[in-house]
Amino acid sequence: MHTTVAHIATEAGSYVLSDLGVVALLKQMLAFLLTNGLAGRSLMVFVDGQRNHLHTALVKALGCWRSWQVILDWYQLEKRCRENLNLALKGRLIRKQVLEHLLALLWDGRVGSALEYLAGLASEQIKNAAELAKLIGYLQRQRPHIPCYSVRKQLVRLAQFKQSRRERECLGGSHPPETQWNELITSRLNRGGGPSNSSPKPGSGSLVSDGPNRV
Numbered sequence: 001m002h003t004t005v006a007h008i009a010t011e012a013g014s015y016v017l018s019d020l021g022v023v024a025l026l027k028q029m030l031a032f033l034l035t036n037g038l039a040g041r042s043l044m045v046f047v048d049g050q051r052n053h054l055h056t057a058l059v060k061a062l063g064c065w066r067s068w069q070v071i072l073d074w075y076q077l078e079k080r081c082r083e084n085l086n087l088a089l090k091g092r093l094i095r096k097q098v099l100e101h102l103l104a105l106l107w108d109g110r111v112g113s114a115l116e117y118l119a120g121l122a123s124e125q126i127k128n129a130a131e132l133a134k135l136i137g138y139l140q141r142q143r144p145h146i147p148c149y150s151v152r153k154q155l156v157r158l159a160q161f162k163q164s165r166r167e168r169e170c171l172g173g174s175h176p177p178e179t180q181w182n183e184l185i186t187s188r189l190n191r192g193g194g195p196s197n198s199s200p201k202p203g204s205g206s207l208v209s210d211g212p213n214r215v
Contacts, residue, residue, distance in 0.1 A: 008032065010041075022054055026061040043068035048076040049142050072145040078103060084135035090127045098125070106139075109148030115139055 004025045008015045017032065019025040033039060043065060047054060049072050062068045081102055089095045098121065105114040118136050126132055139146075 046073040088131035
C-alpha cells in the first residue's frame with residue numbers, strides 16, 4: 001500500500017494530510033474538516049486523472065456533503081497532453097502547434113472542440129495512432145471534471161484573494177505535482193530532515209501545516 005497525500009487549502013491556511021491508502025486519508029480529511037468547523041463549506045477536489053478508485057471513494061466519503069466538485073488539475077492535464085502528443089505526432093514543430101491549440105481549447109473548457117480537433121488531425125502528422133487514441137480516451141473520461149479554467153482564474157481575481165502562491169493553488173486549479181508533496185511529507189516525518197525512501201509504518205497518519213494550525 002502506498003502513501004496517499006492530500007493538500008487542503010482555505011483562507012486560514014494550507015495543510016497537507018497523508019495516510020496509507022485513499023480510504024484512510026479520506027477519513028482523516030473528513031475529521032479535519034469537521035473539527036475545524038468547515039462542514040458547511042463547498043469543497044473543490046483536485047485530482048490527477050489517473051485510473052484508480054479515488055472517485056468511487058470520494059462519492060462514498062462525500063455523498064452526504066452539501067456541495068462538492070471534482071476538478072482535473074490543470075498541471076496534470078497539460079502534462080498528459082504533452083506526453084501523449086510527443087509520442088503520437090511527427091516533428092517538433094507539429095507537436096508544438098498542436099499542443100498550443102489543444103491547450104487553448106482546454107483552458108476555456110471546450111472539451112468537445114478539443115476532441116474534434118484531435119480526431120481531425122491529418123494522417124501525415126501522426127506517427128503513433130494508438131497514443132493519440134489514448135489521449136482522446138483520456139479526455140473523454142475526464143470531460144465531466146474539466147471546467148473552464150480561464151473563468152476560474154478570473155473568479156480568483158474578482159474575489160480579491162491575496163496573491164500568494166497557496167491561495168492561487170486553492171482556487172486556481174494549479175498546484176505542484178504530487179511528488180513534491182510526498183517529498184515534503186517524507187522529509188518532515190523523518191528526523192534527518194531529508195527525503196527518505198523508507199515506507200511509513202502502518203497507521204502513521206500525519207498532518208503537516210503550511211499555515212496557522214487550527215487542529
